Amino acid sequence: MSKKHFQLTNVEAKPEQQLRLTYADGRSFEVDLSEWIATSRGLTRLQDRELFSKARLGLGGWSIEWIEDELDLGADNLRNLAVEQAGGIGHERIWNWLHETGLTLDQAAEALGISRRMLIYYRDGEKPIPRAVWLACLGWKAVRPKGRDLPKNIPSPSEYTALHV
Numbered sequence: 001m002s003k004k005h006f007q008l009t010n011v012e013a014k015p016e017q018q019l020r021l022t023y024a025d026g027r028s029f030e031v032d033l034s035e036w037i038a039t040s041r042g043l044t045r046l047q048d049r050e051l052f053s054k055a056r057l058g059l060g061g062w063s064i065e066w067i068e069d070e071l072d073l074g075a076d077n078l079r080n081l082a083v084e085q086a087g088g089i090g091h092e093r094i095w096n097w098l099h100e101t102g103l104t105l106d107q108a109a110e111a112l113g114i115s116r117r118m119l120i121y122y123r124d125g126e127k128p129i130p131r132a133v134w135l136a137c138l139g140w141k142a143v144r145p146k147g148r149d150l151p152k153n154i155p156s157p158s159e160y161t162a163l164h165v
Helices: 034-039 041-047 075-085 092-101 105-112 116-123 131-143 157-163
Strands: 008-014 018-023 028-032 063-067 071-074
Touching: 008 063, 018 075, 028 075, 034 041, 041 063, 041 071, 063 075, 071 075, 092 105, 092 116, 092 131, 105 116, 105 131
Parallel strands: none
Antiparallel strands: 008 018, 018 028, 063 071
């Protein structure tokens, strides 16, 4: 399977710790790294404007690097952040949901009412995650249905707590 949607073809450092990213699938994003830089010890060196301005494509376009083999960020993580900052739902949310629920791909697809293949597209960032699918993930997590029967109502706070103990 091709992951061209995670391969970068161009990067441009912009003021205020922002990057303009262009991916091999033709999509372009602006991503603001200021929060990551302010809260991640490993990125504090990027507070130096001169160093930040030296952003360049890493090997094969799979990362952005500032200092070879020492300071870089993965293209997939940057795309996820850019999608989230643009108001979308990043693919990493599906990865986290699957991990937190312990569902297999088949179980998760059935729970969401979508095909296994479509779930893989969302998980792998190949297709944008529709809001309704993400809301279904949140709803499933809130009620944790047992078997094939869906609940008929939203749990009370005490029922919700009991489900998550």
